[in-house]
Amino acid sequence: MVPPIAFLILGAVVFLLAMIGFLTRRSLVQALMCLELMTSAVALTFLALGRALGDRSMTGMVFATFCMVISAAEIGMGLALVLLYFRKHGSTSTDDLDLMKG
Amino acid sequence: MTGLPALTILVAMPLLFGVATLLLPSGNDRAVKVLGIVGTSAVFVWTVLIMGAFSTGAPGMQFVEVREWVPVIGMTYHLGIDGLSLPLVFLASLLTLLCAIYSWRLKEQVKTFFFLLFLLQVGMIGVFIALDGIMFYVFWEIVLVPMFFMIGIWGGERRRYASVKFFIYTLIGSVVMLLGLMLLYMWGPKTFDLVEIAKWGQAGKFGMQQQLWIYGCLFLGFAVKVPIFPFHTWLPDAHVEAPTVGSVLLAGVLLKMGGYGFLRISLPALPYAFKYFSFSLGLLGVIGIVYGAAVALTQKDLKKMVAYSSVSHMGFVVLGIASATVAGIDGAVMQMFNHGIITGMLFFLVGMIYERYHTKEIARLKGIVTTIPVLGVIVAFASFASLGLPALSGFVGEFMTLFGGYQAFGWVAGISVIGIVLTAAYFLRMLQQCVFSPPTEDSAICEMPCELRATEFLPLVPLMSFALFLGLYPQPFLAIINPAATALAAIIGR
Amino acid sequence: MPVALTAALVPILPAAAFVLLVVFGRRLGERSGWVAIGALAGSLACAVVLLVRALSAEGEPVVHATFRWATIGRFGLDFGVYVDGLSASVLLMVAIVALMVFVYATGYMHGDPRYPWFFAVFSLFTCSMFALVTSANLLQLMVFWEVMGLCSYLLIGFWFEREEARRASIKAFLTTRVGDMGFLLGVVVLLARVGTLDIPVLMRAGETTARPVLLIACLLLFCGAVGKSAQFPLHIWLPDAMAGPTPVSGLLHSATMVAAGVFLVARMYPVFEVSGALPFVAGAGIASAVFGASLALTETDIKRTLAYSTMSQLGYMMAALGMGGYVAAVFHLITHGFFKSLLFLSAGSVIHGSETQDVREMGGLAKTMKITSIVYLVGALALAGIPPLAGFFSKDAILVSMWAPDAKVATQALGHPLFFAALATAMLTAFYMFRQYFMVFTGPEQRHAHESPRAMLVPMVVLAVLTSVAGAINLPGLFPKLGELLVPGEVENALWWLMLLSASAAATGVYIAWEQNRSRLEGAHDRNGTFGLERVYGSVFIQPVFAVSDFLRRLNIDDIVQRTVLDPVVATSDFLRRMDIDVVYMAVFVRLTSALAEGLSRVDVYVIDGAVNLIGRAGLRIAAALRLVDIRAIDGGVNAVGGGTAAIGGWLKRLQTGVVANYALFMLLFGIIIFYVAKGLAR
Amino acid sequence: MYLNAWLAWSPEIVLTLAWAGMLVCGALWPRTHPYMRHATLAALLIALGLAGLVAANAHSLYGLYFSEAAKLDSVTTFGRLLFGSAGVLVVLASWDVHGEENAVEFFGLFVLSLLGEVVIVSGQNLLMLFLGIELLALPTYALIAIHKTRARAIAAGLKYFLLGMFASVVMLYGMALLYGSLGTISYVHALFPDPSHLSAARLGVLQFAFFFLILGLGFKVTAFPFHFWSPDVYAGGSTQVVAYISTVPKVAIMLAIFRILGPAFSTGYPIAKWFLIAIAVLSMVYGNIVALMQDDVRRMLAYSGVANTGYMLIAIIAGGADSQAALLFFLVVYTFGNLGAFFVVLGMGEDRHITIGDFDGLARRYPVLALAMGCFLFSLAGTPPLAGFFGKFALFKSAVAHGLPLLALVGLVTTVISVGYYLKIASNMYGDLVQRDLPEGRAIERIPVPLRIALVLAVTATLVTGVLGIPLFLGAL
Incomplete structure (x- = not known):
């Protein structure tokens, strides 16, 4: 049996990589994917911790489940916003600097 | 009077009148003005009644109202009045009334103005009767807002700069003072009740190091307000830009709050620190006297000159307070009152001059006494009162603070006489240039009508009477202050 | 009438006149002069009553009534009236002189647009002198001392349309105020160390208080006296004070303003005596006496000459006080009050008549202004110290006090140099007075002049009479009434040889003046500048004195004060104004904050x-x-x-x-x- | 017990039902769209009333619910009332703007986010906290983006979304680490136990966990290094939404932070404490100083929000009952003051940046609006007797009372700096009331009545809390 610590390390590594990805990717969608990956890494960590601690209340699993739920909602929201943005600006020449300044 | 919460009524009255002012239908300026005068008169009458019922010989607080209020933050509802505060309360009600009368001819934003005036009065009176640290601070800060607007709305050309500078400068001082009050709470009896804090301090329960820290914090707040050299630089700007009424109340009452703070909080609560710093404070007072006078000597703007004269005169207050002798404290309160009366008068006069000549430049003003004899004579009177001519009230305060200063610091206090001579110099120079001089071609021309109106003359009458009466016979006034001053001086052991 | 009320009425009556004239002055018009005179006459009557009482009081104070003016902790300040021999005698002199000057002023000021105002302030001026003299408390004395300063300011600057009047009024007020600060500090020291300011108690301060403290206090008080009595070096305001109307000068130089300084020292005499400050007083006095006389030598303005003579005469009094000649000084104060007011009023009459103040433009006025010339002569003789006029006796008393100083305060070694200096000064005085007299009243007529109105002449004549007889109040050895009044039981001895000496010194001065005048008239083409100095024969003695006088004039002490004191003060003030620390604050705090904010927002941007x-x-x-x-x-x-x-x-x-x-x-x-x-x- | 639970959570149930009803009706009958605002308002008012009733029956209803996952206590009630009233104001402010277009989305999302806030406040474990945060955050991302005309709003929403999600996920990882090192996620008693019970390794992990947790929470409350989004988003989003997200979520999270950090926190975890102190100080200093240089009022308010976060953190660092009372009071003050200020900006027009110069002469032309703005500004600046002063005073006093006088000093001094920019607006508004030597400011279209009501309510709240509310809030809590 694989010890829980391995999953923890895996979770940490994935989280870190996804974070670096989020910080460096130029594509919005890629950024969204990185966020998803980060969430998954956290979910993995929760599961592993739950097992490692032998928590009978299944806190880790519950948390992991909710992580999934939230990330689903999140990707939905994210894509919707991206789409909306694209629609608004699609047909006109975009003033990107305006955007940068907020 | 007995049985009534006299002081609550005193501080609530202007508030209610202020609200009533706002409720009046807009457009009827006359009604607002009448209400303004009636309201301030009512407050004044009430003050006089309190003064009448005040028993002079007793050193302690009178008309005390004390109640639990907000125990979570250690706040109590505690009002009281003693020989230190009574003259200043009287001053505040008197000057507000006179300002209301003077403003009879105000044309714009009358409602706003009178509301601010009443609000200002709430703060001014409140500071002097509050015996709880938080209430004290609240009233202290309440004053800033109406004054900010008075300067910012009715001020001169650079009013925005001046109003913001005034607000921020004094706020810096007062927030640090607030920290001091909090430290009094924390290291002290866990209440903001100033009487309790004073008891705690006199029992020697504040550590020496603690006292020094708290004193430093409080000092900054009071020093900016007084203003003590070198924290005075907000004053000339504020005065030059402020409208007449603003200047009168600023110089007449607001500056006194600082001196009062020293006497009400620093001295009784922190005797060790007060003694420790007393020489330095006295020295700052002396420097202020000389410095203010020296800078006033070459001012080109009449109002700025009077403003710097305030720095100099308040130096005497500081000297008297620092001495912590009976004479010094008596003199300091006396000087505060006198300065309120006399400088208030001077600012009224500068306002009248400005209204007629549309300039405050000393070089352009000439021959006031030939054009408007009454105004000229009163300017001269006020100037002589201000330069401390004996037989007028300014002298009494100066003499007593000087005497107290000498008792405490010896010859160092004597340096301040340089300031007295310089004060005479700049006032005489002003009189020579502006009042007792023939008008020339390039001098400013008085816009008709020149003669003083009744609403302008009326405020001057009580001020002149007080300046004269207190100079000739100060005993009734001193009898009020003396017991309180004696008790305070006894704390320091002087 | 209770005597306390009588004493109080003396200053109150003119004060009432002041209030009356300020309020109703415009309605009263030229009648206001008579209101003031009426009040003053009442004061005079009261003063007479007081003096009569004092004469029978045998050294005890006539009145001492007080009320609590202020309580400062354990110190109580009681104001009120205190009249003893000194104050009663000075009071009477002041009342008489003031009354005469007032009457004179009704004529002199006739037609002035601010006539009521003049009399109002004039009343206040007199009132403050009265109140000062009757003060029971040193602080009270100081209060009226300063009020008097204010009045002098207003009166000297009465014709403020004239630039010089405005300058002079400020100068007078500020200069005396410099001295007054010493007075103020002295009062503070006395109150702190002795514990009271009650004059009768203070006079015994030597019993309770250490001598060094009293020395400091007395020196500080003396600063005030120096300023008011125009002693060197605070005399600079006095000559300029001539810019005021002549009645003002007449009162200011004789009975009120300048007399106050001497009165202060006389009032506090017991303290000065104990403290050891008297040698300083003597030194300052004799310096002023010599200095004033030398300055008067080359002065050509009729009133300024008199002003310097005032300084010189006050120096005499101070020197006398310093040498223990208390009675002599007060005696001279009184006689000087009469003859100096006489001289000023006559000078005013001359100016009134000839419409110039420069003696070089006058001459031969005796023909047109007969009465004036006579009374002027009386005054000049008195000032020069020619017997039997009042000035002779009082000056002689002073010389006596220097020759044989009071052993308690000074030694003969100190007294003799002073004596000779005073003697020389007496001769100089006689010289410049008579040179002036000759120039003004004798010789060819230079411009048309007319005699003054009766309102002016009558007081002059009265004063001339008083000047002639006032010496009688203290005839040494024969009728030492004043001495008895002031210091009961002490008999002054007369030195006859000294009288002779002083009279002859004065006569010498007159003679030299006459000689010089003669030579001047002979070479009438050279009238400018130095009075044909080189032609004065027999002037081996006078020549160097003239040189000194000229040097002093050139030195111009005003200029020195201007350069060493005023200019730096103004420069400092200007510097401070420009470099107000606000600028520094701005630079340090506001700039720093905004730089920080700028920096941080740059970080953002x-x-x-x-x-x-x-x-x-x-x-x-x-x-x-x-x-x-x-x-x-x-x-x-x-x-x-x-x-x-x-x-x-x-x-x-x-x-x-x-x-x-x-x-x-x-x-x-x-x-x-x-x-x-x-x-x-x-x- | 069941009945009790229904009663105890009735306000939330009402809101949930209203939300569901709005979605269904909105989808089925488009004609109901204009009435969504009415429904929301009604639901909020009912919920407020119920919350009041619940509070009145505190003795029988207060307690732990749902397997100790949620707690009903005075703090929860406080949150409910504050969120509800703020919600009412926001609805009024949005009355016309989102009255018909996007009504279902707007009000639906809005109610959802309010629910999220209650979850945050009442939650007793990290999971509830996380769920609450997401429930709050996801709708607000969308709300920011919903704007009739402004293209930038979507960009702002997107930016907010990406950064917000990033912060949430990082926080989530922190929660995982917390769970790992502590073995529990519940903070019914105290999340942070006495550190002596923990092994060194766990304490080490705890440091990371704490850092991540604070990063996530700090993002939501715009504490200093986590605030970068706020000026951009505040300036880009629609004003009423910005008013909302600048206040209510911040309040909720602050209350949650106060619950999480137990009594052992201030003594046992110096690193965490110093971390918070550093954040608080930097927030106060940085926020106030940078706000001083802003010209766009919304950006200015964003930075002032950063500074106010710093003030709130003072209470959290100090800990203890009095600090809690102080914090609660300050939150009320901040909420109404900030909402009001944004509403005034809203009233001045939606179409472009509102700069400080736009306030020139406002008092002369729109005296009531100027008066309201003055009220909010002076309250935010902490001038007595307005509410802001007592809020700040209580905060600083609690800091002094807990031995942090220097922290209070920083707060006091930065308050003075803050007065600088508040007064700049005030002096612009009132500067030419009498003397008219200044250029005309911005002209304003008619201000809709609901917004007026909202303004009046906000002014009243500010004044009443200040003058009368002190004993009420500070004494009762």
């Missing part, structure tokens, strides 16, 4: 937004490249609803992720830094 923009621009470049590569694909993608993800990515690559990623990075980076700092702090 340049570092953060800059980084963002940089990346954004890089993105733009890439997009531009993309556009070049496949412009159609992008356009197509944009136009297609919900176009391909690649197209969206392309779009947003340019725009968005740069910002977001950077912000996220900053969050992490700053957060970590702060966390590590916190970790360090926690340790």
Whole structure:
């Protein structure tokens, strides 16, 4: 049996990589994917911790489940916003600097 | 009077009148003005009644109202009045009334103005009767807002700069003072009740190091307000830009709050620190006297000159307070009152001059006494009162603070006489240039009508009477202050 | 009438006149003069009553009644009236002189637009002198002392249309105020150390208080006297004070203003005696006496000459006080009050008649102004110290006190030099007075003049009479009434040889003046500048004195004061005004804060937004490249609803992720830094 | 017990039902769209009333619910009332703007986010906290983006979304680490136990966990290094939404932070404490100083929000009952003051940046609006007798009372700096009331009545809390 610590390390590594990805990717969608990956890494960590601690209340699993739920909602929201943005600006020449300044 | 919460009524009255002012239908300026005068008169009458019922010989607080209020933050509802505060309360009600009368001819934003005036009065009176640290601070800060607007709305050309500078400068001082009050709470009896804090301090329960820290914090707040050299630089700007009424109340009452703070909080609560710093404070007072006078000597703007004269005169207050002798404290309160009366008068006069000549430049003003004899004579009177001519009230305060200063610091206090001579110099120079001089071609021309109106003359009458009466016979006034001053001086052991 | 009330009425009556004239002055018009005179007459009557009482009081105070003016802790200040021999005698002199001057002024000021105002202030002036003299408390004395200063300011600057009058009034007020600050400090010291300011108690202060303290206090008090009595070096205001109307000068130089300084020292005499301050008083007095006389020598303005003579005569009094000649000084104060007011009033009459103040433009006035010339002569003789006029006796008393000083306060070694200096000064005095007299009243007539109105002449005549007989109040050895009044039981001895000596010194002075005048008239073409000095024969003695006088004039002490005191003060003030610390604050705090704010917002704008923009621009470049590569694909993608993800990515690559990623990075980076700092702090 | 639970959570149930009803009706009958605002308002008012009733029956209803996952206590009630009233104001402010277009989305999302806030406040474990945060955050991302005309709003929403999600996920990882090192996620008693019970390794992990947790929470409350999004988003989003997200979520999270950090926190975890102190100080200093240089009023308010977060953190660092009372009071003050200020900006027009110069002469032309703005500004600046002063005073006093006088000093001094930019607006508004030597400011279209009501309510709240509310809030809590 694989010890829980391995999953923890895996979770940490994935989280870190996804974070670096989020910080460096130029594509919005890629950024969204990185966020998803980060969430998954956290979910993995929760599961592993739950097992490692032998928590009978299944806190880790519950948390992991909710992580999934939230990330689903999140990707939905994210894509919707991206789409909306694209629609608004699609047909006109975009003033990107305006955007940068907020 | 007995049985009534006299002081609550005193501080609530202007508030209610202020609200009533706002409720009046807009457009009827006359009604607002009448209400303004009636309201301030009512407050004044009430003050006089309190003064009448005040028993002079007793050193302690009178008309005390004390109640639990907000125990979570250690706040109590505690009002009281003693020989230190009574003259200043009287001053505040008197000057507000006179300002209301003077403003009879105000044309714009009358409602706003009178509301601010009443609000200002709430703060001014409140500071002097509050015996709880938080209430004290609240009233202290309440004053800033109406004054900010008075300067910012009715001020001169650079009013925005001046109003913001005034607000921020004094706020810096007062927030640090607030920290001091909090430290009094924390290291002290866990209440903001100033009487309790004073008891705690006199029992020697504040550590020496603690006292020094708290004193430093409080000092900054009071020093900016007084203003003590070198924290005075907000004053000339504020005065030059402020409208007449603003200047009168600023110089007449607001500056006194600082001196009062020293006497009400620093001295009784922190005797060790007060003694420790007393020489330095006295020295700052002396420097202020000389410095203010020296800078006033070459001012080109009449109002700025009077403003710097305030720095100099308040130096005497500081000297008297620092001495912590009976004479010094008596003199300091006396000087505060006198300065309120006399400088208030001077600012009224500068306002009248400005209204007629549309300039405050000393070089352009000439021959006031030939054009408007009454105004000229009163300017001269006020100037002589201000330069401390004996037989007028300014002298009494100066003499007593000087005497107290000498008792405490010896010859160092004597340096301040340089300031007295310089004060005479700049006032005489002003009189020579502006009042007792023939008008020339390039001098400013008085816009008709020149003669003083009744609403302008009326405020001057009580001020002149007080300046004269207190100079000739100060005993009734001193009898009020003396017991309180004696008790305070006894704390320091002087 | 109780005697306390009588004493109080003396100052109250003119004060009432002052109030009356201020309020109703305009309605009263020229009648206001008579209101003032009426009040003054009442004061005079009261003063007479007081003197009569004093004469029978045998050294006890006539009146001492007080009320509590102020309580300062354990110190009580009681104001009130205190009249003894000294105050009663001075009071009477002041009342008489003032009354005469008032009457004179009704004529002199006739037609002036501010006539009521003049009499109002004049009343207050007199009132304050009365109150000063009757003060029971040193602080009260000081109060009226200063009120008098105020009045002198107003009166000297009465004709403020004239530049010189305005300057002179300020000068007078400020100069005396400099001295007054010493007075103020002296009062403070006395109150702090002796514990009271009650004059009768203070006079016994020597019993309770250490001598050094009293010395300091007395020297400080003396500063005030120096200022008021125009002693060297605070005399500079006195000559300029001539810019006021002549009645003002007449009163100011004789009975009121300048007399106050001498009175102060006389009042506090017991304290001065104990403290050891008297030698200083003597020194300052004799210096002023000599100095004033020398300055008078070359002065050509009739009133300024008299002004310097005042300084000189007051110096005499001070010197006498310093040598223990208390009675002599008061005696001279009284006689001087009469003859100096006489001289000023006559000079005013001369000016009134000839309309010039320069003696060089006068001459031969005795023909047109007969009465004036006679009374002027009486005054001049008195001032010169020619017997039997009043000035002779009092000056003689002073010389006696110097020759044989009071052993308690000074030695003969100190007294004799002073004596000779005083004698020489007496001769100089006689000289310049008579030179002036001859120039004004004798010789050829230079301009048309007319005699003054009766209102002016009558007081002059009365004063002339008084000047002639006033010496009788203290005839040494025969009728030492004043001495008895002031110091009961002490008999002054008369030195006959000394009388002779002083009279002959005065006569010498008159003679030299006459000789010089003669030579001047002979060479009438040279009238400018130095009075034909080189032609004065027999002037081996006078020549160097003239040189000194001229040198002093050239030296111009005003100029020195201006350069050493006033200029630096003004410069400092100007410097402070310009370099107000506000500027420093601005530089340090406000600039610092705004620089900080600027810097931080630059961090926001340049570092953060800059980084963002940089990346954004890089993105733009890439997009531009993309556009070049496949412009159609992008356009197509944009136009297609919900176009391909690649197209969206392309779009947003340019725009968005740069910002977001950077912000996220900053969050992490700053957060970590702060966390590590916190970790360090926690340790 | 069941009945009790229904009663205890009736306000939330009402809101949930209203939300569901709005979605269904909105989808089925488009004609109901204009009435969504009415429904929301009604639901909020009912919920407020119920919350009041619940509070009145505190003795029987207060307690732990749902397997100790949620707690009903005075703090929860406080949150409910504050969120509800703020919600009412926001609805009024949005009355016309989102009255018909996007009504279902707007009000639906809005109610959802309010629910999220209650979850945050009442939650007793990290999971509830996380769920609450997401429930709050996801709708607000969308709300920011919903704007009739402004294209930038979507960009702002997107930016907010990406950064917000990033922060949430990082926080989530922190929660995982917390769970790992502590073995529990519940903070019914105290999340942070006495550190002596923990092994060194766990304490080490705990440091990371804490850092991540604070990063996530700090993002939501715009504490210093995590605030970068706020000026951009505040300036880009629609004003009423910005008013909302600048206040209510911040309040909720602050209350949650106060619950999480137990009594052992201030003594046992110096690193964490110093971390918070550093963040608080930097927030106060940085926020106030940078706000001083802003010209766009919304950006200025964003930075002032950063500074106010710093002030709130003072209470959290100090800990203890009095600090809690102080914090609660300050939150009320901040909420109404900030909401009001944004509403005034809203009233001045939606179409472009509102700069400080736009306030020139406002008092002369729109005296009531100027008066309201003055009220909010002076309250935010902490001038007595307005509410802001007592809020700040209580905060600083609690800091002094807990031995942090220097922290209070920083707060006091930065308050003075803050007065600088608040007064700049005030002096612009009132500067030419009498003397008219200044250029005309911005002209304003008619201000809709609901917004007026909202303004009046906000002014009243500010004044009443200040003058009368002190004993009420500070004494009762």
